[in-house]
Amino acid sequence: MAEILLPPNSRFIKGEKIDASDGAKRKKTFKIYRWSPDTKDAKGNVKNPRFDEVTIDLDKCGPMVLDALLYIKNNIDPTLTLRRSCREGICGSCAMNIDGTNTLACTKAIDDVNGDVQVSPLPHMPVVKDLVPDLNHVYAQYTTIEPWLKTDSPAPSRERLQSADDADILNGHDGHGPAACILCFCCSTSCPSYWWNADRFLGPAILLQAYRWIADSRDDATGERLDALEDPFRLYRCHTIMNCTNTCPKGLNPAKAIAEIKKMMVARQ
Ligand code: SF4
Ligand code: SF4
């Protein structure tokens, strides 16, 4: 089951209830995970995590969960901490767990959630503060797949071209190919194999990225890239559970990308 990775030796405590709805016609309560390594009790111990319940007037903020969180940060509690940048579903930084599903806060409509909206960090990841997961490990894994074009031929004077069909493999006929991945990690943090083996299994986000370079007709390092994945954990811990594909807020299919890599492994034997 998806779990928030609590700080060591901690347990949930009762959070605060703040009603800032001021007799509004359209109210909504947000239950927001709060924890900061800098918030300490009288004895100097870091305070336990909690869920604060904040009720707001929906007519005072935009329609998305990110709009509500920013309204709360800007008007009620400036210490609330979250990542965001584009607010258009293209940077991947506002990924979090909303109403039990990993998704992007900027593209998740408040009206899509019945009742209170529970918001917590991506599950099974260490937390830096509040809704901000620690992405150091996943980015270290990302570097291992060497996510750049490797070629044997001299650099041309202009860009390296590829056919429309070859480009389609990366972009997808419908724009949902592996090149559309925004590295939000909603998929990896929904994958049970990744929860339990993140130290050695690369997880769906990184494997989809690996496939993006393996499938690139301009890249000359396919054999070397497959060699690097030929490992019982790095690739083969995927058991086709499909959580990743079901969760991806961009509609991509990491499970299919992983299956394509496995097929290429078999084909070259
Ligand atoms: S298909 Fe593979 S990578 Fe995707 S959730 Fe399942 S085990 Fe994880
Ligand atoms: S495959 Fe989808 S869920 Fe996974 S990192 Fe890329 S955009 Fe995010």
Ligand code: FES
């Ligand atoms: S803020 Fe960029 S994806 Fe949500």
